[in-house]
Structure formats: C-alpha cells, structure tokens
Amino acid sequence: MVTEQAESLRKAIENLINAKLHDALGKPGGLGRLVAHRVTGVASYDIRNAERQLDQALSEVLAAQEPAYAE
Numbered sequence: 422m423v424t425e426q427a428e429s430l431r432k433a434i435e436n437l438i439n440a441k442l443h444d445a446l447g448k449p450g451g452l453g454r455l456v457a458h459r460v461t462g463v464a465s466y467d468i469r470n471a472e473r474q475l476d477q478a479l480s481e482v483l484a485a486q487e488p489a490y491a492e
Contacts, residue, residue, distance in 0.1 A: 426482045433478035437471040444468055 444465050445451040458464040464472070 426478075426485060429478045430475075430482060433471070433475040437468070437475050440465075440467045440471040 445455045
C-alpha cells in the first residue's frame with residue numbers, strides 16, 4: 422500500500438514538472454507565463470490539471486494515514 426502511494430505521488434509530481442517544462446520551453450512566451458503563474462496563480466489548463474492530480478494524490482496519502490493517528 423505504501424509503495425502504491427509513493428508511486429502515485431511520484432507520478433503526480435513528475436507530471437506537474439513535465440507540464441511546467443513543456444509550457445515554459447515548448448511554447449512562445451512560456452517563461453513569461455511561468456513567472457506570471459508564480460505571481461498571479463493563473464496557469465494553463467495542463468498545469469492546473471497537473472496541480473489537481475498532485476492535490477488528489479496528496480489527499481489520498483493523507484487520508485490513508487488518518488486512521489493510524491486516530492488510535
């Protein structure tokens with residue numbers, strides 16, 4: 422179970438990094454968009470989707486840990 426959670430988290434982080442790299446390097450004005458995202462929080466659909474996937478993976482990992490803390 423822990424291995425599956427770690428793999429899910431790793432994939433989500435990797436996906437976010439790939440989305441940001443693709444946006445920054447693969448499209449005109451990408452570095453400006455990356456800076457704007459850091460300042461304003463506005464991002465492309467792919468980056469927002471990757472962030473959502475990372476949030477979901479973190480939620481799943483934390484939800485699996487809650488019963489252990491409740492005891």
